[in-house]
Amino acid sequence: MAKAMLIDVTKCIGCRACQVACKQWNELPAEETTNRGTYENPPDLSADTWTKIIFKEYGNDGTFRWLFRKEQCMHCTDAACVNVCPAGALKRHPTLGFVVYNEHRCTGCGYCVEFCPFHIPKMDPHHSRLLGYGIMGGKCTFCADRVSNGLEPACAKTCPTGAIKFGERDDLIIEGKQRVEILRDTYPNANFYGEHEMGGLHMMYVLDERPEVYDLPENPEMPAAATALSVAEWTGIGLGLLAGAGMFAAAIIARARIIAEEKKNGGD
């Protein structure tokens, strides 16, 4: 049922057509940046850039390779951002499995920015730290509007080498693992990323090197503070109600006893 995308980094040529297609379909403006001495541009994801290619210059025992990885929201099954969002602006699509962001519900607390293990969400550049207005700028939607109308996501559609594949998640896992087996002959560190991470990602990778070479966390986990916070919230609500009800009851009981005492004394 769940849809997913499989990104085969060994087929990526760093043309960044996916970056452009994403901007075009989602009507995101271009960003003005300065030359940092790399083809990687813009430097980071932002409110206006929901996907980008990370360029890595990877040297290994006198050899040199250029590595590319498409970066965007990973659409985790157990998403930390969904757990911590107090407004319900970030939600998991129940059947397709994507993490959907509804900017009309976002109040701009920025918890998703701080809790995402992949550092994907970014605040709107116009937000104010000291006064607190502004919202999360937006992130990959998995082209939910296209997918729900039977189209494939814009990046997958445009990819000229077939490095981005869209399809059923279960099928893509099998396909990706087969590809990893083939790659192992040339790249002994080749691995499949995303099958079990964060309860299963909906953006999965075929990698020819260890995940950390590609700036991916080896074992991403739900931040313990996120779980602790959910527990604290429900406990806190319970304790608050208990404290209120208990104290009012105590006040009523104490008053009743005092009144009874007075009546007894008055009666004598």
Added chain:
Amino acid sequence: MEETEKKQKSLWDSIFGTIGEVIGTFINIFGFDDPGRPGVLRFSLPARTLHWVVAVLIILLGLTGLIIFVPGWGVAGLSGWTRIIHRLCVYCLTVALVIYFVSYRKSCLEYLKESFTWTRADYGWVKAAVDYYLGGDESKMPPQGHINTGQKIWQLITILCGVTMFVTGFIMLFLKGFVAPGVFQWALFTHALAFIIGGCMLIVHFVLSAIHPTMHESLRSMIGGKISVEYAKSHYAKWYEEISKGS
């Protein structure tokens, strides 16, 4: 038969009395106290002013915080107005506390000393507390100082929770993005923890000081500053002895 009827009647009296007290509390805030009334001065005018300034700011901070705390309620804070209020309140609170500390350093230090001084006498309060607060029975309560042990617990909690809130809030507000995400995450959790403890105790404080029948002059003392001599004798015997010796 008559006995149960009487009991029921006094329970109803009590419930109506409590409701009356809640309504009275809000009316009372708008001045029912006559400053010329005879009695013992318990809280100075600056201390009372600070109390009410802090009270209003803390309630606003608490309510705007509650919106983001209860899962799903956060959406009520659209366009971030709750966070704007939360920040403005904390800036005002900081300024108010700094002004008070600079102007009345001695009274601040006394307050701190009072909150952190714990003696064997405090155990007596703990032992008698259930009968006192649930039964309205004053007979077992040992003589108390300027503040009783319960009030001391509350002062201590306001200080500890306040400092925790301030430090974790500072991290989230000014150091966001500069510290590791883990620091922000645990700061947020600790902020929530202090909110739970402080918030629950604030409810307890409100009921005990404004509604509970045994502490019936508590609110009055925080508005007009004075309590009656009888109330001072019965509730703060040790303190009353001290101040009457001094004068």
